[in-house]
Structure formats: structure tokens, C-alpha cells
Amino acid sequence: MTEPLDRAALLRLAAGAAVVGAIPDGVRKALTVDFPQPHPKWRFVFVNHALTNPFFVPTKDGSYDAAALLGTSVEWTGSTSSDVGEMVKAMRHAVATQADGIAVSIVDPQAFNGPTALALARGIPVVSYNADGGKGNTRLAYYGQDNYQSGLELGARLVRLVDRGDVYLFIATPRQQNIQPRIDGALDAIRDSGSPITAHVVASGVDVGRELTKIEATYKANRGLRGLFAVDAGSTAGVAAVMRKHGLHERGVKAGGYDLLPATLRAIHDRELDFTIDQQPYLQGFLPVLQLFLYRYSTGLVAPADTNTGLHFVTHANVSRYLTTKSRFEGSSSREQYPVG
């Protein structure tokens, strides 16, 4: 991990640059604004529902990069299997150990309300990232995709791809607040379209191997289906694998899903999948650290603000940039590198 540049380091860099007659603009600006001033090395804790899920690799990288830039530290904790109990326990531990800020993926409508209120009462800022399903949760801000919106857009695209027939929508963990709204949105869009499409929702589970088995079993039991779609990274990779294994794209079956796992991107390149949705996982890690830092640095005057990290459809037309670029931004490389490539 790269250490943050302190003022002395910047001066050394400037002095070196002066020898060769060029002071980079960024360095010149840094020398004049004196930011940040010396501050405590705040500890920010990320509470996550799928710690080993490859989706969160760039999110973690984003958080580490922001921490390095700002001179803070980041810890990741939570669950590997969307176990809300584990997550709540991890969050309460962060509060008990006086973390300086907490970012939590709120995947349950109620369970995080208590720990959030407790943390705020103790002066610990809490923000949510990736999932924001708390009903009445008092977190300060959310960083991530609008999941209902993305589901609605997925449904609208599905309708354009599949004009009629049965389609299957796979969701790892139904009712989980980061992915259930996507299913809800997709179903609303299918109904709104009026197309003669029958959508079936299938719970695929959190285990990647079981997801694949479930998706394949669904296909074998319904060989006349017209589409396979998923609303989480693991299920999308599973859909891609089944599409490839059975040559379904050649048979006119349409498919799509979420996130940028390497298998998903390769399947799009090979036209096994029609699309995937990029929700900027790097920003979901970078921005919470940045804003928690600003909150602390300004003693609460700069309040965290919601950020929609967006919705970008990756298709065969634009996937090559993802495949040819190895970077921390999409989780394809752990190397710090500029320019990326």
C-alpha cells in the first residue's frame, strides 16, 4: 500500500523537480493549500455482507486508496454469507472499540437501526454503501447504486431483448435489501411493458457452486425458456457459465446481470451474455472513506452526502476496455498504476 505524501515529502519532490526545471501543477497546488493539516489517524470500519465476494475487491481497493491518500486506516469486517447477525455483531464491536466512522451495507430493513442509532449517539458517523435498505435507518448518507432504479432499467432492457415467453430471474438472497429492489424493479418494468413475458424469480443462494447448480437445473427443467437474468454478481457469473456450457445464446436465449467479475466480462465478450451492469464498486469504497474523513476533519461541519454511483450497461460494444485494462478500479489488478492499462 502506498504511504500518503506528507508535507516534507512534497517539498523533497518539489526540490527535485526544481532541479530539472519543472514542478508538477498538482505538487505546486498541494504546496500552496496545506491540506490536510496533521490529524489523528482515524480508523474507519467497513461492515460488509459478503467479505469474500470478488465484487468487493475493487471496493476494498477504493477504501484503501482513499485511506492512503488521506492518512487514515480502514478495517473490513462483517460476514461472508450475508449473515445479518454476524454483521450486527461486527458493527457493535466497531462501536465498542470507538471506531472513528462506520460504513455498513444495510442489507436488512431493521437489524441495523439499533447499532446505527447507538453509534451516532456516541458521536461515530455511520454511512451506508452498496445496500441501503433500512426502513427508518438514520445513517448519514448512502454511496451506491439506486437498486430499484437499476432493476427497472434491467427490466426495460430485458423486455427489448426478449419479446415473449418465460424468463428466469436469479437472486442470491431474496429480501436482501441490496438485491431485492433490483428484482422488484425488473418485475415492474416487465409488467409495465405489457409484453407477453412470464417472469419467474429463483433464489440461487450465496454459495457460488450451488448457484451454478441451481441455474443449470432451472434451465434443464425449462428448456423452452427465453431468458436467464441475475441481479447479483455470483448469479450473473453462474448464468454466464450455463449459457456457455449449453450454447444457449445460439438458441436465442438472452441473458444479462450485474457486476464485473472476470467470467462475466469474458462471457459478454464471447456474446454468451448480452449485458452486465457496472455499479462502480471502487467508488463505493473510496467515497465513504473520503466523506467520513471530511466529517472528522471538519468536526462534523462537512456532512456526508448521498452519492448514486450510477448505472452503466456493459455490452459487447464496450466490454473490450474492461478486458484490456487491468486496474484496481474494476478489481482486475491489485497494482497501483498510472496510467492504467
Next chain:
Amino acid sequence: MAWVTWRQHRSQLVATAGLLLALAAAAFGTRLPIHAAFHRDSLSACLPPAARSGCDIIVPHFEAEFAGWVTAARVLAVLPVLAGLFVGAPLLARELEQGTYRFAWTQGVTRRRWLLSKTALLAAAMLLAGAAASAVVMWWRGPFDTLEGRIGPSSFDVEGLVVPAYALYALALGVLAGLVFRRTVAAMTSTLVAFAATRFLVLEFVRPHFLTPLHRVVLATDTGLQPGDWVLSNTLVDGGGRQISAAREDLAVLHATQAGIDPHTYILTLGWKRLISYQPAGRFWTFQLIEAGLFVGLAALIVLVAVWLVRRTPT
């Protein structure tokens, strides 16, 4: 017969002439500012296909500026029925009501010739008056017709060949009603009802099908309206071609709003389309000929029935 007809109906004919003069004077007085505004704003440059920029503001502003006058001009659609109420209905009803028909029908002229001659002379006068009124309205509405076309009901009904044809039909209706009801007021009332009913039925159910309507499929968010065309239906349909109800549209807009998406964009992505049935502006004169022919034919038929009935009316 011409002299008798003039003597008996001179007041109506003079009133008709007076009405026409008043109409012409009003048209002349009000057209000047309309014409000036049309040229001041160079509205002719807003005509498709080479509409200049800003027309989406200029044209509605022009239309709004004179909307009151245009609305008032629509009232002229009632002018033809006056021929039936004040000329046709009393023609026989007054003779029968006052008993003077016994004198009239026992002269050297047969009833048939008496009726046909009077009706024909009055019909000629009403045709002339209708044509003159139509010409005045067409001249007055010129700028609006240039922008909006004239096949839509608001202009079609007060312009062209149909105005004298309506007058002829109203006159015939009045004559027959007078013969049937034998009372002037009853004849006038029934003439008004029958005329309005016929016009309504033709407008709603017959005119749209004079020629097979054309269809156009446009994007759901496109209004689909082209200046000059008469839009018969403008329906939102889904990808399967099924009509989308207002409730369904509202629900989709609600979903888009909840998701923070522009509803127009969302509807486009769903593949919704707008299906438009219309009669093109270029069919105006064809439709005028057809509808005028229809009303003239109806008038002729009614007069024939009246002649047949009058011969059987006891003296």
C-alpha cells in the same frame, strides 16, 4: 312564383343579406391585426418541412393571441341551420297554421309546382348566402388555416362547399318539418334537433371514414401531431401492440419517478409506441366534395318526400 316568393320571404332574405354584410364587416375589421401579426412574426417560415427555430414558441403565441376570435368564429357553424329555422320551417308551417294554404293551393299553380318553385328559389338564395359566408370565413381564417390546416372539424365545418350544403339541408328539413308538424314553432324545434343530430352523426361516425384513414407509428414520447392533419385517434401501445390504459401509463410513470428516471426515457426503453390514425390535410377538398354531396343528396331526398306528402295533404 318568383314575385310571390319574394313578397312572402323578403324579410328573411333581407335579414340574410344583412347578416352577411355584418359578417363581412366583422371579418374585415378583425382580419387586419391577424394578418399583420402573421407577417410581423414571419409565421409562414414556420411551415413544415423547413420550420425555422423558435416556431414552437412563436406559433402558440400567435394562436393564443387570437384564440378568442377563433373560438367566436366557430359559432358560425350554426349559421346554416338558420336557413332551416327561419326560412324553411315557416314556408309550409305558416300556410298550414294560418289556413292560407287553401288559397295558395287552389290557384292555377299546382301544389307540387308551388312547393318546388318556392323551395328552389329559396334554396338558390340560401346556397348563395352559404357560399358567400364560407368565402368570407375562408378569407378570414387564412393565416390559421396556413398553420393548422383546415381538415379538422373546427375549420372544416365553417369553410368550403359544406356550408351552402348544410344550409340547403337545413332548409329542406324545415320545409318537411313544417309540413309534418303544421306549427311553426314545432317545425323550428324539430328542424334544429334533426339538423344537429345529423351533423353530429356525420361528424363522429361518417366523415372519419370517407376515405380510409392513414396510420403512423411514432415514438411514445412524440406527440405524433403534424400541422394540418386531422388526428382521429392517438393511442399509446406496448411492444405487443396492445393499447395502454391511462392507469397503466400512470403506474409506469410512478415506477420511473420512484426510480428517479425520466418517465419519458423509461417509456421509450419499454418499447412503447404511439399509434396515430389520421386524415391528411391534402384530403380537404375531397372530403368537402363528399360531405357536400351527402347533404345535398339528403336535402333532395327530403324535398322529394315533402312533395310527395304535400300532394296528399287534404285541403
